[in-house]
Amino acid sequence: MVTSRGLWVRWSWRDLRGRWVLVTAISLVIALGAGTYAALLSTSAWRRASNDASFALLNTHDVRVRLSQGSTVAEGRLAAVVASIPSAASVLGVRERLVVPTQVSAPHDLLVPGELVGTATGTDAGVDDVWPSAGRLPGPADDGQPVVVLDRQFASANRLPATGEVVMSGGARASYVGLGQQPEYFLSSGGQAALPFLSQRSFAVVYATLATAQALTGAAGQVNDVVLTLRPVDRRDPAQRPVSQELLADQVAAELRSALAGAKPAVSAVVSTRGELPSYRVLYDDIAGDAKLWRIVALLVLAGAAFAALNLTARIVEAQRREIGIGMALGVRPAVLAVRPMLFGTQVALFGVLLGVAVGWLVAIPLKAVLVEMLPLPVWVTPFQVDVYLQASALGFCLPLVAVAWPVWRAVRVQPVEAIRVGHLAARGGGLAPLLRRLPSRGRSYRQIPLRNVLRTPRRTLLTVLGIAAAITTLVTTIGFLDTFNATLDDAQHELLRSAPERLNVSLTAVEPADGDVVRAVRALPETDTVTAGLMLPVTAGRQDRTVDLLVEVLDDAALWTPTIESGTAHGGIVLASKAAADLHVTVGDTIEVTHPQASPEGLQTARTVMTVAGIHPNPMRAFAYLDPATATAFGMSGATNYLTVTPASGTSATQVQRALLSIPAVASAQAVRTTTEGMRTGLDEFIGILQIAALVTLLLALLIAVNTTSIGMDERARDHATMLAFGLPARTIIGLAIAETALVGAAATVVGIAGGYGVLVWMAATTIPAVLPEIGVVATLSTTTVLAAFALGVVTVAAAPLFNIRRLSRMDIPSTLRVME
Amino acid sequence: MTVLPSSPVDARAGAEGTRIDLDDVCRYFEVGDTVVKALDGVNLHVDESAFVVVLGASGSGKTTLLNLVGALDAPTSGTIRLAGTDLSTASRAQRTRIRRNTVSFIFQSFNLFPGLTALENVRFGADVAGRADAADVAARVLEQVGLAGRAEHFAHQLSGGEQQRVAIARALATGNPILLADEPTGELDFRTGVAILQLLREQAEAGKTVLVVTHNREISRVADRVIELSSGHLVADGPPAGGRAAIDDLRW
Ligand SMILES: Nc1ncnc2c1ncn2[C@@H]1O[C@H](COP(=O)(O)OP(=O)(O)OP(=O)(O)O)[C@@H](O)[C@H]1O
């Protein structure tokens, strides 16, 4: 018995060595599947750990109070409101701040909108600290002096030095002594200045002490923002009613809202919790959403690997079929007969899993680089994820075994006589080939061999097609994401640039009279041509329990640009993006409740107005909404403006207009619409970076599967090829036949793969992408380039694979091949 | 039982040289430390248009000899000429051409294409040799071997003997002047075997060289010449002992 067991092991070891190229290739396929799976899923753990560490390091606020744009209160007043709430004892740290939109002129001739963040210094626990990545932070001696810190990401995106000088709106000059980061700006949100989609490159955050910010903006003694942290909840203490930090934050926020509303005079402000902080929300929500995306990509890769493994082992077992039949004839039990292929499968699996760890480690290197590059956090922790690797290894180990078990089970079920019969499996029933018999056979008989071979063994062909198709599906899905994002951005750009493409959007630091000094000053600039005064306000639209944050622009008939109206009209109500309408479950004619700022004699306050949905516009950016002046009377700001649209005078560049606008103190920011659309693009860089890595791995996998499958096919045809050679058919003709055969399989696989990839993409665009990026309405798109690339891969690469065999074929030992293949 | 119709022989036969010359040919196989001398110093000269039977025990080197003559294999030493062409100095392309237009093989294990029907397998032979009337030739030759009724069958639907006959038909369909047959009657019953032999003899009479490998001493009685191999050596060469017999006299 011991001897016999040794025999089986030796036998399967011989199998392994006999096909080591194939075994290596299939192990590599498994390794790519398992390794990529592990690496992609490790990113979730790395990001969560890095987020936790980074947000904790800088004492990120739990609750924040932000006054309506343009309004300020005296220093100390907001802190007093915080001190007055019932839960004041739970508050750990409080910082009053002055956050002002500004225009920043930086070295390298940069001129961009930005934000000046002045934070009160104190001796108590820190809140929303600045983490210095280079240089130093302003010390006590710098308080009130024009000494600031420049945002790290802005600086690195523009390759600015670690120290230098910046000039802000109104000509305020300051020297920056270092580069830094604050939790709120881990991801650039575009800030309060009502210009969405400013990229890190074109949005400058300047950190200063409160006194410095006040001095630089001429707002002495004023603040407009307060952030606070809460004491950690002690879960073991039953007396502490809110059982989690989040519930405590919600409670404090609610108390602050009523305290602010009850203040005399009432303070119009937005109270938010850490969970609502865009950078926090996006950085954490992204993880789960991205993980879904990466899990699907990883599973697709694994599915491709599974099919390839199934293919290979099924073929190996079929090659051993006759031997199995002989074994059965000799009375060997099926379980014993299964040992050899199962051992073989185990060897492949083990090899694959070991290689998988190496592949995972390799793929992780560029992934980490993309993450650190795209998500610059103060702290990055990327420990080896043992559990994820174990999970991937288990999958990578089981797949080939399952792939072996199935054909073995099939093999031991047939009658021994069937298994022994020569060519039985290769030719079972002729497959679908008899269908071809009715076709008139034109030309040389052997020209039909490719099509015959494909149809003769439909199951094997199907397996091959599915194996290659899975690889192409993965590739198409991954690149399809890139296409989809690009198409969405193109749509947005197309819409925003449909008229007056040279225009600039200008936001003002406060609401001004439309015919007041500020607007007149802008009109008077020789660099401007047309200037229209409008309003842009952040509002929240609600319908039943659904809400969507919007940025409403009031457009009158003289507007330089108006949105395309897909349905409905531009008048008599609000015009929503189709994504916003879909998320709110409304169509033209329905009503929504809009929560918005409203000017009143006491100042700005929050009001609710029911508005009719007048029309739908096609911009995929959900936040964009438009109102006609009649409906906008609800804001109580008729005749007022905080947002100008400017076209440059002829011969004037956007930069020149920006510079000119900077001279007017009330101008918070100015940006060419073109730049806005570019900013949107940068926002997707992280996705694109990781997707590119995934696409590269997939490409590798697809190539591997294609070549692998083809060379197996060549092995299977070796006997036919030897016979053809014996009859004097030139090697190149035989290769030509093989190419025709693989091209047929490749074409079928490509069609299935592209259809599958598009299907997955459509499905993801309907389910996962909205969860990951709710602010954008994406439509699954495949570019012609992607389809052509997939086609090139599926047909050309697969078809070209036999070319690698020319040498082998022309040197083939014909007698041995014919003898052995028996 | 199949009775083969008498067969018109291909007109191209004999049109080209059919000489086979082997001088001091050795074919050794090295397996690990041992060297198998499958052929050892074989000299053989076959004139045009002969029916030659190669006899020998199993493992004596018959198939090896046939492979060498068919340009499927190269000798370890010695020279082989086929219709005047030296195979040892021929380029790969020349060897391919020789296989296409000079020799044609009937394998011991048939080697039919499982993806083609019987007729298509035969047609393959005619196609490769570049015959313009391939379709007609294929149909005619298949009929000659008595399988017109099985034209649409695939290899796995045929018995061993039927597969053998398709393999023979495929070789005949090439119309090449040298026919190499490895145990062509091995799987056949007496009457079919005789009919096949008749067919092969007719090819030789029409000017082809036919080399038939067999264990069956009885078959050698109808040969023009009998060659005997033993352990890689040529041990006998000459006309059949007791003179050439008529096919009808054979019994086994
Ligand atoms: N590729 C090879 N490697 C090693 N030995 C070989 C090889 N091919 C043939 N032989 C050996 O050469 C000898 C002659 O083989 P060959 O196939 O010519 O025999 P044969 O006369 O055709 O036998 P049979 O009548 O059984 O078909 C045998 O001993 C065989 O084992």
Ligand SMILES: [Mg+2]
């Ligand atoms: Mg033999």
